[in-house]
Amino acid sequence: MESTLAPLPPLPNLSAQLLAVSIIILQRTIRHNSITTTRPINQNYDFIVVGSGTSGSIVAGRLTENPNVTVLVLEAGGPQLITSDAPSHARQQVGSEIDWGYRTTSQYPNAGNALNGAQVVIPRGRIVGGSHNMNFMVYSRGNRRDFDNWANNYGATGFSYNEVLPYFLRSENNTDANIVNANPAYHSTQGPVVVRTPKNPDPVITMLKQVVESWGYPEADQNGPMQLGINFFQQTIFLNATRSTTASAFLEANNGRPNLQVLTRALVRRVLFNSTRDADGNLTAIGVEYEYNQTVYQVYANREVILSGGSINTPQILILSGIGPRDHLNQLGIQTQVDLPVGYNLKDHVYVQYDFEVLDMNLITSGIDWTLENMYRYFVNSAGPLSQFPLVFMYLNTPYNNETDWPDIQIDFNVDPVGNDLESLVAGYRPEEREGWRNYYRDHVGQRNRMGILCFHYRPHSEGRLTLNSTDPHDAPLLNTRYLTDPYDIASMVEVTRRALQMAHQPPFTRLLRLYQQPIPGCTLCSSGPIWQCDSYLECYARAVTSTVGHQVGTCKMGNGTDSVVDPRMRVRRVNRLRVVDGSIYPTITNGNTNVPCMMFGEYGASMIQQDNGL
Numbered sequence: 001m002e003s004t005l006a007p008l009p010p011l012p013n014l015s016a017q018l019l020a021v022s023i024i025i026l027q028r029t030i031r032h033n034s035i036t037t038t039r040p041i042n043q044n045y046d047f048i049v050v051g052s053g054t055s056g057s058i059v060a061g062r063l064t065e066n067p068n069v070t071v072l073v074l075e076a077g078g079p080q081l082i083t084s085d086a087p088s089h090a091r092q093q094v095g096s097e098i099d100w101g102y103r104t105t106s107q108y109p110n111a112g113n114a115l116n117g118a119q120v121v122i123p124r125g126r127i128v129g130g131s132h133n134m135n136f137m138v139y140s141r142g143n144r145r146d147f148d149n150w151a152n153n154y155g156a157t158g159f160s161y162n163e164v165l166p167y168f169l170r171s172e173n174n175t176d177a178n179i180v181n182a183n184p185a186y187h188s189t190q191g192p193v194v195v196r197t198p199k200n201p202d203p204v205i206t207m208l209k210q211v212v213e214s215w216g217y218p219e220a221d222q223n224g225p226m227q228l229g230i231n232f233f234q235q236t237i238f239l240n241a242t243r244s245t246t247a248s249a250f251l252e253a254n255n256g257r258p259n260l261q262v263l264t265r266a267l268v269r270r271v272l273f274n275s276t277r278d279a280d281g282n283l284t285a286i287g288v289e290y291e292y293n294q295t296v297y298q299v300y301a302n303r304e305v306i307l308s309g310g311s312i313n314t315p316q317i318l319i320l321s322g323i324g325p326r327d328h329l330n331q332l333g334i335q336t337q338v339d340l341p342v343g344y345n346l347k348d349h350v351y352v353q354y355d356f357e358v359l360d361m362n363l364i365t366s367g368i369d370w371t372l373e374n375m376y377r378y379f380v381n382s383a384g385p386l387s388q389f390p391l392v393f394m395y396l397n398t399p400y401n402n403e404t405d406w407p408d409i410q411i412d413f414n415v416d417p418v419g420n421d422l423e424s425l426v427a428g429y430r431p432e433e434r435e436g437w438r439n440y441y442r443d444h445v446g447q448r449n450r451m452g453i454l455c456f457h458y459r460p461h462s463e464g465r466l467t468l469n470s471t472d473p474h475d476a477p478l479l480n481t482r483y484l485t486d487p488y489d490i491a492s493m494v495e496v497t498r499r500a501l502q503m504a505h506q507p508p509f510t511r512l513l514r515l516y517q518q519p520i521p522g523c524t525l526c527s528s529g530p531i532w533q534c535d536s537y538l539e540c541y542a543r544a545v546t547s548t549v550g551h552q553v554g555t556c557k558m559g560n561g562t563d564s565v566v567d568p569r570m571r572v573r574r575v576n577r578l579r580v581v582d583g584s585i586y587p588t589i590t591n592g593n594t595n596v597p598c599m600m601f602g603e604y605g606a607s608m609i610q611q612d613n614g615l
C-alpha cells in the first residue's frame, strides 16, 4: 500500500500570496458576473431556453454556434460563484444560497425517520450552471443496458446506447490518456467539458483502493464497456482545478456572441400559448412569462421554447401552464390545456453514509479551509486541499440481481471533513433526538479526518410523484418520493451497507479506519455479533438517515405511450414548439450519476432542434 504526492513549488511571502490570490479571485468573479446580459431584452428571440443548468447551457451554446439564431436564456439564480467552483466545497453547497432548498414530504416510516418531519433534503442548484454547480462532479454515464432498456422497453426510440454514445462524446474532453487509450471508442478528447482523474487523491483512499484490488477486484472505467469494478471517479474539473460546468464550457466561454443573452435572477412562471389551436387540436407555445426585479414580463419565441429547468422545476412550470394531470389541475383551479402525466415517475437514488475516523491524519490531502496557503495552492498552483474532491467507487451486485453486467449497488469512499459547529451538525434531525445526535458528533466536531463510506442502491424500483402545493410559482412543489417503499430497495440498501461495513472491518482497513463508535440515535445494535450481521440495525439506519445527492429524474417521462409527457424528440405531446430538455425526461433512472445523461440530452436535443428547424 503506497501513495506518492506530486511536490508543489515553494510558497512566496504572505503579501505576494495575498496579491496573487486577490487578482485571480477578481478575474474569475468578473468572468462569472459578466454572464448576466447588460443589453436590453428584446421582445422576440428564435429560441427561449428556461434554465442554464446542465442541459440548458448546452442547448443554448450549441444553438448559438449558428450566428443567425438568437437565444435568450432565463435563469432563476445568479451567476456562478468562486465558492462553488472549488471542488472540495461540493458538499458545502447543499443548503447554501445556491440551493433551491427543497425537501420531500414526510417519508415516515419508510425513509428519513431521523430527520425533521421525516423530510429528506433534496438539493438542486439555483444558479447559472444549475445542479452541475453543486454536484460532486462525477462523470459517469450509466450502464449501456440502461439506454438499451429505454429504447427497447420505454419507447425512447433513438436512445439505445449505440445511438446516444456520439452525443456523450460530443461534450467530453477526457484528459486522462490511460483512460482514453484503454477504451478509445468510449471517450473523446475534443469536447468542451474537461474530464479528469483526481490528481492528488487523499493517500487513504488510494490505499483502500489498492487493498480492494489486491483482493482480486478489477479496476474499471466507469464509462467503459464494464461497470463492475473499482476506481477513482472521473470528474468534470478543469485543468485549473475549478469545477467544469456546462455553463462555464458553453455559456461563459461564448459570452461574446451577439446572438446569445443570459438573464439571471429571472424566474419563469409559465409558458404562453397561441389563443387558437391548430387543425389537430394542438396548442402552440409562443413564449414565456417571467419575473425579474419584482416585475412580470412576457417574451416571445419565433421558433421554440425549451424547458431546461430540471426535474423539479420543469414539471412545476408545465403544471402552472395548464399541462399536467387533469384532476390535479382541477384541484389547483388551473384550466387544463393538455392532460398529461406530468410529475409522475419521480425516480431517485438514495444512499446512506457510515462515518469513519481516518487513524492517520497524514493520509488526508483534501480539505475545506480557506486559509491563505490553501487558497494560494488552489488559485495559483491549481492544487492543494481545495482543488479536489476525490471519490473511489465500487460497483457490485446484490444476490437479488441476476443481470451481473448491470450492477445494482455502489460503495464510494470520500474524505468528508466535519463542520465546526455542533448545533449546525444536529439541526437537520428531529428535535426530540437532537441530544442523541449531539452525543454522536460531540467528539468529532471540526475533525478533518472523517471518511464517509457512501452506500447507494442504484437500480431502485420505488417511484414517487411531484405535485404542486399551490399556484404560486415561488411555492416549493410537493415531492412525495416514496423512498424505500419497494421491498427490493430496502433489501438492497441493507445488502450494500452490509458489504461496506464488512469490508471496512477487515484488515488492513482496520489499520486505517475506525467506525464512529456510537450507534445512531433511534437505532439499536444487536446484542451480539458484528454490526454487518445486524440486519435490524442496518435497516433502521437506512430508513433513519436516508439521503439523496440530487439524482431526481423522470417527472416528464420520455416515451411513445400515453404514460409519457414528451416524445423521443423531446417535444411535449400535443403542443407545438415546446420541448423539454433536461433530467425530467429520463424514462427511468440510470445506473450511474445523472449529470452526464443530462449533458447527452443537451447535445442530442440541440441537434434535434436544429434538424427540425432546418438549421
Ligand SMILES: Cc1cc2nc3c(=O)[nH]c(=O)nc-3n(C[C@H](O)[C@H](O)[C@H](O)COP(=O)(O)OP(=O)(O)OC[C@H]3O[C@@H](n4cnc5c(N)ncnc54)[C@H](O)[C@@H]3O)c2cc1C
Pocket (backbone or CB within 6 Å): 050, 051, 052, 053, 054, 055, 056, 074, 075, 076, 077, 094, 123, 124, 125, 126, 127, 128, 129, 130, 131, 132, 134, 135, 136, 137, 138, 139, 140, 266, 267, 268, 269, 308, 309, 310, 311, 313, 314, 317, 549, 550, 551, 552, 581, 582, 583, 584, 592, 593, 594, 595, 596, 598
Ligand atoms: C448535491 C448534488 C450532487 C450531485 N452529484 C452528481 C455527480 O457527482 N455526478 C452526476 O452525474 N450527477 C450529480 N448530481 C445530479 C446532477 O447534477 C443533475 O442530474 C443535473 O445537474 C441535472 O441537470 P438539469 O439540466 O436537468 O437541471 P439543473 O442542472 O438543475 O438546471 C436547472 C436550471 O434551471 C433553473 N430554473 C429552474 N426553474 C426555473 C425557473 N422557473 N425559471 C428560470 N430558471 C429556472 C435552475 O436554477 C437551474 O439553473 C448531483 C446533484 C446534486 C444536487
